[in-house]
Structure formats: C-alpha cells, structure tokens
Amino acid sequence: MRLAAVASATMLVLAACGSEDSSSDTDTDAGDDTPTTSNIDLKIGTALPQTGNLAFLGPPEEAGVGYAASLIEEADTGLNLEIVYGDSGDTDNKAYESEIPRLLGEDVSAIIGAASSGTSLQFIDQVVDAGVIQFSPANTSDAFTSYEDDGLYWRTAPSDVLQGDVLGNLIAADGAATLGMIVLNDSYGTGLAKYVTEAFEGAGGEVVAMETYNTGDTSFDSQVSAVLAANPDAIALITFEEVATILPSLFGEFPAEDLYFVDGNLSNFGKQFPKGSLTGAKGTLPGLSIDSLKAFTDDLNAYAKESGQFPKGLDEFSYAAESFDAVNLIALAALAAGSSDPADIAGKLQEVSGGTGDGEKCTTFADCAEIIQNGGTADYDGISGPITFDEVGDPQDATIGIYQYGDDNTYGAYTG
Incomplete structure (x- = not known):
C-alpha cells in the first residue's frame, strides 16, 4: 500500500491507495444525435x-x-x-x-x-x-x-497547496519535530515551502531553518551549513537539479532517511552517487504512482x-x-x-x-x-x-504520490 493525497474542489484527504482556424464540415450542439465530421x-x-x-x-x-x-x-x-x-x-x-x-x-x-x-x-x-x-x-x-x-x-x-500539505504532514508523521529547508528562490520553491511549512507547523512541528538560493547559483555551501547548524530532525530539499550538487555536502553529515525530495528534484540518481547514499529518503510527486x-x-x-x-x-x-x-x-x-x-x-x-x-x-x-x-x-x-x-x-481531482529511495539510489512507491 502507498500513501496518497486526493484533492477535490472541497476536500483534501491523506489516505492509503493501491499501487497503482479550420471549422468542421458539420457543426452540431452537444447532445445532438447528428454525427459531426471534422476536418x-x-x-x-x-x-x-x-x-x-x-x-x-x-x-x-x-x-x-x-x-x-x-x-x-x-x-x-x-x-x-x-x-x-x-x-x-x-x-x-x-x-x-x-x-x-x-x-x-x-x-x-x-x-x-x-x-x-x-x-x-x-x-x-x-x-x-x-x-x-x-x-x-x-x-x-x-x-x-x-x-x-x-x-x-x-x-x-x-x-502546490496539495503537495505541500502531503509533504509537511508526511514529515511530521515520520516523527520529526523540527525541519530545515533548502529552497529555490522562485514562485515554485517559495510557494511550495510556504505550504510545507503550514502543514508541518499545523501538525505541531517547527521550521528551524529555511535557506534560499537563486537560479544559476553553483555553490550551496552556505545554505547547507546554515541548515545543518540548526540541527533539524529532517531536511526538505525544494530544488530543481541543483540537488545533485547539494547532496554530497549532506552525505555523512545528515541521515539519508531524514531527507525529503519534491517533484522538482525526485530523480533516479543510480550510480551518480555511491550505493546506499539515499537509502530511506522520501519524496512527493503529483500524479498516480509510477509503479501503477x-x-x-x-x-x-x-x-x-x-x-x-x-x-x-x-x-x-x-x-x-x-x-x-x-x-x-x-x-x-x-x-x-x-x-x-x-x-x-x-x-x-x-x-x-x-x-x-x-x-x-x-x-x-x-x-x-x-x-x-x-x-x-x-x-x-x-x-x-x-x-x-x-x-x-x-x-x-489530483493524487500526490509518496516515494522512497532504495539502496540503488532510485525511487519506488512508498510501502511504509
């Protein structure tokens, strides 16, 4: 079984779900029984x-x-x-x-x-x-x-109202009381971080550090150092492909199982990192389970x-x-x-x-x-x-899938 969030216009639920200009030749109103032929x-x-x-x-x-x-x-x-x-x-x-x-x-x-x-x-x-x-x-x-x-x-x-809610609640449900974040400073990154924060704090947690960077930046040492200095229980990486540069600075300094990815960086890294580097890390991705x-x-x-x-x-x-x-x-x-x-x-x-x-x-x-x-x-x-x-x-109507990395640094549907 995997967790998912199902959203409708009036409801947000966290629940388990199974893995899973030319015109026409003939113009008719919807519901008319006359067939429409289009070109x-x-x-x-x-x-x-x-x-x-x-x-x-x-x-x-x-x-x-x-x-x-x-x-x-x-x-x-x-x-x-x-x-x-x-x-x-x-x-x-x-x-x-x-x-x-x-x-x-x-x-x-x-x-x-x-x-x-x-x-x-x-x-x-x-x-x-x-x-x-x-x-x-x-x-x-x-x-x-x-x-x-x-x-x-x-x-x-x-x-991202939906993804943020799912991710923030997931981190809290996993037992984290404090959270650090490294965030891309654009409408995607800061918007998603806002909703993760609201959900996590609503579940009783505290965001103790949020460090941002700009598109085009190539060094993230200061952001990593500042987040680690806050000693959070979990770290959410709300980034794009820059995550591949950020991660090596976290390996050996922070438990992989307490790292959280998002749709902008959830990727099958494979041999890009040593075997087991990401074992246990989780992430969220809108859409039905890729496994399904x-x-x-x-x-x-x-x-x-x-x-x-x-x-x-x-x-x-x-x-x-x-x-x-x-x-x-x-x-x-x-x-x-x-x-x-x-x-x-x-x-x-x-x-x-x-x-x-x-x-x-x-x-x-x-x-x-x-x-x-x-x-x-x-x-x-x-x-x-x-x-x-x-x-x-x-x-x-939307589903937010939750995924987890294995020893091979690739992800599959979360089965916890």
Whole structure:
C-alpha cells in the first residue's frame, strides 16, 4: 500500500491507495444525435526543458507529447495534428526569449510548457497577449490559480497547496519535530515551502531553518551549513537539479532517511552517487504512482525508441502522463469546438475534462473522439487522473504520490 493525497474542489484527504482556424464540415450542439465530421488542422508547440535546471524532465514530457500525437494520428478522426518542438530553458539561460516568438510565429493554437512555474511566468503574458493557449503539464505554483490569463492558461498538474500539505504532514508523521529547508528562490520553491511549512507547523512541528538560493547559483555551501547548524530532525530539499550538487555536502553529515525530495528534484540518481547514499529518503510527486502506470510507461518507452525521438529510451517518467493528457485534451477540445482557433479550444477544455459535469466517461482519445463525433459530450479521464478542470483551468481531482529511495539510489512507491 502507498500513501496518497486526493484533492477535490472541497476536500483534501491523506489516505492509503493501491499501487497503482479550420471549422468542421458539420457543426452540431452537444447532445445532438447528428454525427459531426471534422476536418481540422491543429498545430501545437512545446516549450519544455531541453536545457536548464529541469532538463531531466524534458525527455519524458516531450515523449508524452509525441506519443499522444501518434495515437491521435492513428485514430483518423479528420484532425490533422502537427507538433512543433521548442526549448523553454530556465530563467538563467532564458531560451524562452527566442523560442516563444518562434513558436508563436509558427501560428500554433497552443503551447505546452513550461515545466518550471518560474519559467512559465516569464512568458505567460506574451502567449496570452497573442491569443494563444498556454498549457503546462508540470506547473504547480499557486500563482496561476488567480492569474489574469483571459481563460487561456491550463495545467494538468495540481497546485502546490496539495503537495505541500502531503509533504509537511508526511514529515511530521515520520516523527520529526523540527525541519530545515533548502529552497529555490522562485514562485515554485517559495510557494511550495510556504505550504510545507503550514502543514508541518499545523501538525505541531517547527521550521528551524529555511535557506534560499537563486537560479544559476553553483555553490550551496552556505545554505547547507546554515541548515545543518540548526540541527533539524529532517531536511526538505525544494530544488530543481541543483540537488545533485547539494547532496554530497549532506552525505555523512545528515541521515539519508531524514531527507525529503519534491517533484522538482525526485530523480533516479543510480550510480551518480555511491550505493546506499539515499537509502530511506522520501519524496512527493503529483500524479498516480509510477509503479501503477507501468503499462503506459512501457508503451511510452517503446514509442520513444521506435520513433527515434529518444533512441536510447527513457529513464525518467515524471510528468510524462500529464504531457500526454495535455495533448489529448487540447485535441479533444478542438474536435468539440470544430475549430483550431485558440479561443474556441479554450472554451471547450473544461467540458472535455468533465469539469462541466455532463459528459460521458472515456479514457482514450479515440473513444472520446467517437463520442464527440456522434454528437455527445466527452469526459476524458486521463493517464494522470480524472483531471476535471475548474473554471480557472486547475485540475480539481489530483493524487500526490509518496516515494522512497532504495539502496540503488532510485525511487519506488512508498510501502511504509
């Protein structure tokens, strides 16, 4: 059994769960029995991290996009989908400064990305001002919930309110009374740290140290020293790939079983560190348990190799399902709207996710497309979960998985 947090619009529960512009030829209203025949040319861009401090998330996210597109093509619904790949980079290398204008110049209806909340905030206004949808598979900052985005920003990852609650309560439940944190100083890091703090202190704990650093920093000795000097029972590392530089300073100085990771740095480090370096460390990651998604990840890996997109295959799968679902939702919304116009697509995204509450459940693009083309309303439940968008584009139903590292420095579903 593993722990998970299941969130809805009105409830947060910590519980155990098992491992687990073209228009249509015929335009009909939802619920009309007249079949809809579509002939839509849809172009989607990606601004995912090929470089920067989340580059390890780029391959699974891009593979998720490519795999979804391949299945949409196989479905042969009359929706002609083209993917234009781009690099988001990060706030240090600023790859987005050239990539976003390039993607917008390609006349895309939507841009999938960025992975980093802080990076997305650098170009969301540019995308929205162009009247294009921005759809992130991995943004978790609460800043987007109330952002003025003209209804054009959507995400398949839940807000950090949820992950922070799960992580803070997990640390307390593990017996820690005091907590130190090393935190990336951006909207993701400080936002998640805020909710971890609220949950941990609400459970009776005390945060005794919180040290921050900036994107692009390469030395973290002062942050590590300050946190260790506070002598906390546990340390939460709310970082991106900088964690690989931070960890060696903690080895031998702090018990691995009292270290906690988050979605931004939970990674299969393997032989990067000596065997057993991370044994017992835990971390949180939005989405269903990777162990329970084995059929999907196996198929995704096979696609990545066979298509030549990633010939050596994948060794990370974080946010692959959310990226896969993002493509399906955009494509289904275009089909439901009978249009590739971004505003028309945005107007159907909540509906096809089940957020309006009146659709027929379906779990593949092909099955959902059939419902739509027969005049019905589809309610897509994705690989990453039910999704069920609210009116501001946040998923209402979400799971936060808890994972634990073994002796090989890779993680699996927590079984404690």
